[in-house]
Every structure is written in C-alpha cells, then in structure tokens.
Amino acid sequence: MAKRIEVKGLDIYYDKFLAVQGVSMTIEPRSVTALIGPSGCGKSTFLRTLNRMHELVPKARVEGKVLMDNQDLYGANVDPVGVRRHIGMVFQRPNPFPTMSIYDNVAAGLKLNNKRMKRKDLDDLVERSLRSANLWEEVKDRLNRPGSGLSGGQQQRLCIARAIAVAPDVLLMDEPCSALDPISTQAIEDLITELKEQYTIVIVTHNMQQAQRISDTTGFFNLQAIGEPGGLVELDTTTKIFTNPANSDTERYVSGRFG
Amino acid sequence: MPPTTTSTRTRGAPQRLGDRVFSGASTGAGVLILVILAGVAAFLVAEAWPALWADSSEIPGGDGIILYIWPVLFGTLLSAFFALVIATPLAVAIALFITHYAPRRIASLLGYLIDLLAAVPSIIFGLWGAFELAPMTVEPTRWLEDNLGFIPLFDGPASPTGRTMLVATIVLAVMILPIATAVIREAFLQTPRLHEEASLALGATRWEMIRMAVLPFGRSSIIGGLMLGLGRALGETMAVAIVLSASRDVVSFNLISSENPSTIAANIALSFPEASGLDVNTLIASGLVLFAVTLLVNMGARAVINRRRDFSGAN
Numbered sequence: 001m002a003k004r005i006e007v008k009g010l011d012i013y014y015d016k017f018l019a020v021q022g023v024s025m026t027i028e029p030r031s032v033t034a035l036i037g038p039s040g041c042g043k044s045t046f047l048r049t050l051n052r053m054h055e056l057v058p059k060a061r062v063e064g065k066v067l068m069d070n071q072d073l074y075g076a077n078v079d080p081v082g083v084r085r086h087i088g089m090v091f092q093r094p095n096p097f098p099t100m101s102i103y104d105n106v107a108a109g110l111k112l113n114n115k116r117m118k119r120k121d122l123d124d125l126v127e128r129s130l131r132s133a134n135l136w137e138e139v140k141d142r143l144n145r146p147g148s149g150l151s152g153g154q155q156q157r158l159c160i161a162r163a164i165a166v167a168p169d170v171l172l173m174d175e176p177c178s179a180l181d182p183i184s185t186q187a188i189e190d191l192i193t194e195l196k197e198q199y200t201i202v203i204v205t206h207n208m209q210q211a212q213r214i215s216d217t218t219g220f221f222n223l224q225a226i227g228e229p230g231g232l233v234e235l236d237t238t239t240k241i242f243t244n245p246a247n248s249d250t251e252r253y254v255s256g257r258f259g
Numbered sequence: 260m261p262p263t264t265t266s267t268r269t270r271g272a273p274q275r276l277g278d279r280v281f282s283g284a285s286t287g288a289g290v291l292i293l294v295i296l297a298g299v300a301a302f303l304v305a306e307a308w309p310a311l312w313a314d315s316s317e318i319p320g321g322d323g324i325i326l327y328i329w330p331v332l333f334g335t336l337l338s339a340f341f342a343l344v345i346a347t348p349l350a351v352a353i354a355l356f357i358t359h360y361a362p363r364r365i366a367s368l369l370g371y372l373i374d375l376l377a378a379v380p381s382i383i384f385g386l387w388g389a390f391e392l393a394p395m396t397v398e399p400t401r402w403l404e405d406n407l408g409f410i411p412l413f414d415g416p417a418s419p420t421g422r423t424m425l426v427a428t429i430v431l432a433v434m435i436l437p438i439a440t441a442v443i444r445e446a447f448l449q450t451p452r453l454h455e456e457a458s459l460a461l462g463a464t465r466w467e468m469i470r471m472a473v474l475p476f477g478r479s480s481i482i483g484g485l486m487l488g489l490g491r492a493l494g495e496t497m498a499v500a501i502v503l504s505a506s507r508d509v510v511s512f513n514l515i516s517s518e519n520p521s522t523i524a525a526n527i528a529l530s531f532p533e534a535s536g537l538d539v540n541t542l543i544a545s546g547l548v549l550f551a552v553t554l555l556v557n558m559g560a561r562a563v564i565n566r567r568r569d570f571s572g573a574n
Binding site: 051053056081082083084085086088089091093095096097098099100108109112113159162163166 | 451453454456457458459460461462463464467471472475476478
C-alpha cells in the first residue's frame with residue numbers, strides 16, 4: 001500500500017509568482033516525514049502539490065516532477081481526481097462534513113470510489129477505519145449523529161478515519177494538531193505512529209517537539225526574504241536535523257534562535 | 260462640555276444614551292412589524308366576516324363561500340406549484356453555474372442580469388406572457404395534446420390563443436427565478452472552503468464535490484429561496500390576470516386548455532372594480548384564505564429547515 005514519492009526539481013507557481021523553488025526530495029514509504037520551517041516558507045504549498053490540491057487555486061501551476069513509484073503525478077494523461085484518491089489528506093482544521101453523520105463521513109470517500117458496496121462490507125470498513133483512527137469506542141453508539149457534534153480532537157480523528165477508509169497509498173497532514181489541545185494532540189500523534197506501519201505519511205508541523213517525537217525524516221524549508229521563493233534547505237533523519245544539522249540556518253531554527 | 264457621567268446610577272449597569280435610543284428604535288421596529296401583521300389579519304377577518312356567515316345563495320355563483328373560493332384557491336396552488344417545479348432546477352443550476360463553473364467575469368455579469376430581472380415590474384412580465392409567449396405556445400401545446408394527451412396535465416383541447424395555465428406558470432417561474440437564484444447563490448458562495456477541499460481531497464470530481472459539500476450546506480437556503488419565490492408566485496396578481504384566460508368554477512389539472520381556474524389574487528383584481536356589497540366581503544374572504552395559505556407555506560418551510568438543524572453545520 002505505502003509508496004515512495006520522489007520529487008525532482010519542483011518549482012511551484014501562483015500565476016507568475018514563484019512560491020517554492022527547486023525542491024528535490026525522496027519520501028520513504030512506511031515512515032513519517034515532517035516538514036518544518038517558518039510561516040510562509042512554502043511547506044503547506046509544497047504538501048498540496050503532492051496530491052495536486054495546489055492547482056485548485058486559479059492559475060496555480062508547477063514545474064518539475066513528482067513521481068510515486070516511478071509514475072509521474074503530473075504526467076500528461078494523469079487525472080488529478082485519481083491522484084487524490086490515492087493520496088489522502090488531513091487538514092489544519094478538522095473538517096468533517098457537517099451535513100453528514102459520523103458513519104456517512106467515514107463512508108464518503110468509499111462511496112465515491114465504489115458506488116455499489118454491500119451494506120455489510122461498508123459497515124465493516126467503516127468500523128475498521130474508525131478503529132484504526134482510535135475513535136471506534138467513542139462513537140460506536142452514535143454513528144448516525146452528526147460528525148460536527150464531536151470534540152475537536154475527535155473530529156480530527158474522524159477526518160483521519162475518512163482519509164484512510166479509502167486505503168490511500170500516502171497520507172498528507174497539514175498541521176493536523178494546530179487547532180487541538182495537548183491531550184487530543186497526544187492521541188493524534190499516537191495514531192500517526194501506528195499508521196506509519198501501513199502508510200507513507202508526510203506531515204507539516206510548526207511544533208518542533210512534535211516533529212521530533214513522531215517523524216523519522218525531517219525537511220527544513222526556509223525562504224531568503226519576503227517576496228523571494230521558499231525552498232527545501234535540508235532533508236535528513238530527524239535525529240540528525242535536531243542534533244547536528246548540516247546547514248547553519250537549520251541549526252538556528254531548530255534551536256529556536258531564528259528571527 | 261464634559262461628557263455626562265452615569266456614575267450616579269446605583270442599580271444595574273450604566274447605560275449610554277446612544278444604546279438606549281438604538282435599542283428602543285430597534286425594539287419599536289420589531290414591534291411595528293407585529294402590529295402591522297396583526298392589523299392586516301384583523302382587517303381581513305373583519306371584512307370577510309359577513310361573507311363567511313352569509314346564506315350561500317347570496318355569494319356570487321350562488322353555491323356558498325367554500326365553493327366560490329375553492330376553484331381560485333386550486334388555481335393559485337396549481338400555478339404556484341408548477342411555477343416552483345419549473346423554477347427550482349433552473350434556480351439551483353444557475354446559482355451553481357455562477358458560483359462554481361462560470362469564469363469570474365461571466366459570473367458577475369450573469370449575477371447582475373439576474374438581479375436586474377427581479378426589478379422588472381410584474382405587468383411587463385404579464386404583457387410579455389400574453390402577447391409574446393402565449394402565441395408561441397399554441398403549436399407546442401397542440402403537439403402535447405396529440406402525443407401526451409393521456410397525461411391529465413395535457414388533456415386539452417389545446418387553447419387556440421395560448422393564454423393557458425401553462426403560460427401563466429412559465430411566466431410565474433420566470434418571475435420567481437431572480438429572487439430564488441439570488442438567495443441560493445449567496446448560500447453556495449458561503450460554502451466553507453474547508454468542506455469543499457475535504458471532498459476534493461477524497462478524490463471527488465467537481466460535481467461530486469458539489470453534491471457532497473455545496474448542496475447539503477445550501478439545503479436550507481435553497482428551501483428558503485424557493486419559499487420566497489413561492490410567496491411571490493402565490494400572490495402574483497397582474498401577470499396572471501393579464502395572461503390567463505380564466506373561467507369561473509373550473510377545477511382541473513389541464514394546463515393547456517382555454518378553460519382555466521383563476522387565482523385568488525388575479526380574481527380579486529379582475530372582480531373588484533364591479534363588486535359591491537357582499538361581493539366585496541367574499542373577495543376579501545378569498546384574500547384571507549391566501550393570507551393563511553402563505554403563512555402556512557412559510558411555517559412549513561421553517562419546519563423543514565429546522566428538522567435537520569443538527570446537520571446544518573451551524574453548530
């Protein structure tokens with residue numbers, strides 16, 4: 001299931017503005033890759049190019065290659081909708097569909113992919129997804145209640161259940177804990193550690209302790225100045241990045257001595 | 260001059276003059292609406308009262324108040340219902356096109372035109388319906404009669420003038436389209452970006468995203484916009500009065516014949532100039548029925564909206 005992603009010389013544009021320049025990196029399967037860096041350096045923008053969400057902004061485009069198991073996601077005959085079915089995403093703020101029940105939220109992606117599914121199979125998959133997201137015990141008695149009635153942390157786990165229900169190859173997380181309290185954050189972090197057994201996970205985070213706790217590899221993004229494009233400064237094992245980084249900017253950032 | 264202090268007050272929080280004036284003004288405006296509504300209701304009941312208790316032979320038509328009002332009430336509901344049937348998919352489709360499909364420049368132009376349509380006086384729509392649209396429908400309605408005549412709606416015989424219930428409903432549909440579209444468009448624009456992205460990230464196509472995120476989110480506004488339109492369709496007077504060739508005491512689902520039920524509002528407008536004595540009370544009684552129906556429609560719409568409040572996204 002988990003797949004390797006290789007990014008080669010990726011430039012990301014908003015119309016004529018070059019937002020992120022020259023990113024090349026390899027994202028290993030069955031591991032957690034954390035992307036850190038100051039605000040506005042292009043981490044989230046980069047993350048959103050991995051499942052082609054970036055191009056939903058009018059006139060946004062990329063140059064370069066993103067290969068998933070040697071298939072170019074930006075190839076001429078690749079359907080972005082198909083890409084997004086294989087690469088799931090969890091957003092900064094929990095966003096369960098407010099008009100759907102907990103059950104329907106989890107089943108939402110399944111219904112897109114496979115319209116004719118036996119009720120029993122669907123029930124099983126919903127339960128399995130919720131169990132994987134460590135949410136089943138908390139919601140099993142109220143599956144037909146609206147997902148928006150859950151707490152923030154539960155909603156975020158519901159979103160993770162929704163994303164993994166379709167069995168994606170890769171899971172992208174854009175600051176998934178930034179709107180959550182420490183206890184909910186702990187629950188999500190535990191979950192990410194469990195999920196990396198099966199998925200390739202890329203997580204953007206502003207919390208450097210979090211990156212240290214959960215990631216195997218860390219990439220540091222930075223930009224030279226406002227208006228200049230951001231870019232990947234350094235990518236290495238998390239231990240290396242946080243103890244003995246090669247780049248002095250990285251060291252200043254991870255040690256908190258950054259302007 | 261130094262500002263007046265309120266520190267001498269001993270009870271309650273200090274209140275500024277501006278706050279008190281404004282709260283008084285807004286409370287007054289709120290009460291005023293209730294007073295007006297109550298006044299209208301009281302007027303209708305008082306004026307309709309004699310007709311409600313009159314001997315049935317004194318009512319125009321000679322069959323009593325219920326049989327007098329029933330055909331026009333039927334015509335009102337029939338025309339408004341089919342106007343809604345025509346306008347609903349169009350309004351939703353136009354709103355979706357403006358908010359999610361059209362390039363920005365075309366979208367704003369189209370939105371402007373729709374708003375402009377709302378400003379066209381109803382008599383213009385009536386004239387257009389009677390002199391332009393009606394003749395155009397003569398041939399198609401003959402075809403409908405010949406080929407789909409087994410459906411009661413197209414039973415025929417097709418009207419030679421085209422001034423049918425069908426044309427009246429089309430005109431009504433055009434008239435309620437702007438207000439319904441405007442309300443629905445606003446709701447669609449407010450669909451949270453988060454929810455749209457949630458479905459797109461799951462691999463939804465644009466249409467699937469609309470079904471998963473936009474339509475459910477806008478559901479209560481769709482109903483609200485349509486109810487506003489329905490209110491206009493129920494009460495529309497001039498356009499129907501001009502377009503429809505109505506006959507008394509017709510109760511028929513046949514949309515294309517020249518024998519059509521009138522509507523309450525059009526009937527009042529057409530009959531009022533020659534009415535006197537109890538006839539006037541009878542017409543006002545039919546107005547009271549229209550008033551009640553409109554209230555019921557609105558209450559029904561609110562009940563529909565509230566029933567799924569938990570799922571509305573407002574919590």
